[in-house]
Amino acid sequence: MTVTSIVWLRRDLRVDDNPALSAAADRGAVVAVYIYAPKEEQPWAAGAASRAWLHRSLTVFAQQLKDLGIELNIFHGDSVEVLKRVISETGADMVYYNRRYEPEGISRDRKVESALTAKGVQVRSFKSALIFEPHEIENRSGKPFRVFTPFYKHCLTRLTKTKAARLPPRLEPPAKKPSARLSVEALQLMPSHPWAESMLSYWSPGENGAARELETFLESELASYPRNRDIPGLRGVSRLSPHLHHGEVSPRAVVSAVREVEKSGSASERKGAEAFLRQIIWREFATHLLFHFPSLASRPFDKRFESFSWRIDARSYAAWTRGLTGYPLVDAGMRELWATGWMHNRVRMVVASFLTKHLLLHWRQGASWFWDTLVDADLANNTLGWQWTAGCGVDPAPYFRIFNPVAQGERFDPKGRYVRRWVPELSRMPDRFLHRPFEADPGVLAQAGVSLGKDYPQPLVEHKAARERALAAYDRARGG
């Protein structure tokens, strides 16, 4: 008689290189289980954009499993309770899952493991979301790295080729199906307003979408990656972040594809591969940091910032979220985020610096907006990025580094492709004033059909004054 195992799927909605799924399949019949449990993820339950993505991703994944011969059993509720019930209904005696690393995920996994073990069910977990697990990388004194470059170098020396997990061509369904299964629709992940549909039209959630994105990137963008990755008006980057976050592609698969190119590619492709690999290792760095310092998502790493006097200013915050700050690059970024659920990394830094330094609003306000609107919202990456920009994190930006939104625009979007796309009311502005419409003569504005304060806002703050205010505030925080 065949044995039955449960594979408990979470952020690993893929069939390729999925160690938990492969292990279950190797053993016998497979009950694939997805449990939507936002309460267990609090305070970091998926935001609106991520939920919309998840809706699509689950739909695609369920079909993939069906093609392989099994069903995706979807539930909503308490993970321990659901798993216990599925175990008793299907006679499964083993549960497999791929590990998660953020605080809420870890404590939930522990709870599940002890509850199931107590019932005599074996539980096995796997590394799948990372190249290196937190305990695998430590400095010479046995502690976690806090500076990226040494971390990166250390990782490079340990990057060995490992085998991807393989799946048989057919999966064996269980003899008995669990009850109370739900459709993807029943989870009500998709917001009712049309925003979500149009936002998702920029993406193809799911494993095949991820594979296509990776292929396109390697073929057409890798060679120019070191230069183009900073130009928000170009594709330039891989766009893999939401796929990686939801586990639709394994970082191992990404790395091995990149290394293939490295082996046989041109000199510029090799350079591109190196630069891209660095970004993949940033993802590892962020995840490790949050693992080692679990309070990071809500508290500043640098304790001097616990008492920082962040301003409270709902109107400025609202203007920032809507892309109405009067600084074209900032506004373009915020509107790209709203429209597509994603923002170019260069622009993320600029808008984050603007919020925390020009407006002196709390980085957590920015992080929570990003959390709700990004399809790639990832607790570790989001936290690291915001704390870095705010200057209170590990290995932070120097406090006097305050991005000038005009200079950044002129440097990285000189022809205004990006700004004209997302801030169409400025599309007829000449290049010279595109990033500084407030300095244009009335004649120039009239010719471009722009009435400042009416079609496009006056700047929320004046750059020089805001910069000085920020420097003074940061100086005080540092005990100056």
Next chain:
DNA sequence: TAGCTCGTTGGACAA
């Protein structure tokens, strides 16, 4: 161990 070097992503200003 003690010192040395360096730190993802920049800006402002002077020459």
Next chain:
DNA sequence: TTTGTCCAACGAGCT
């Protein structure tokens, strides 16, 4: 217009 220099100091990580 471009280029060089300074903007802090501290502590992680290395030799």
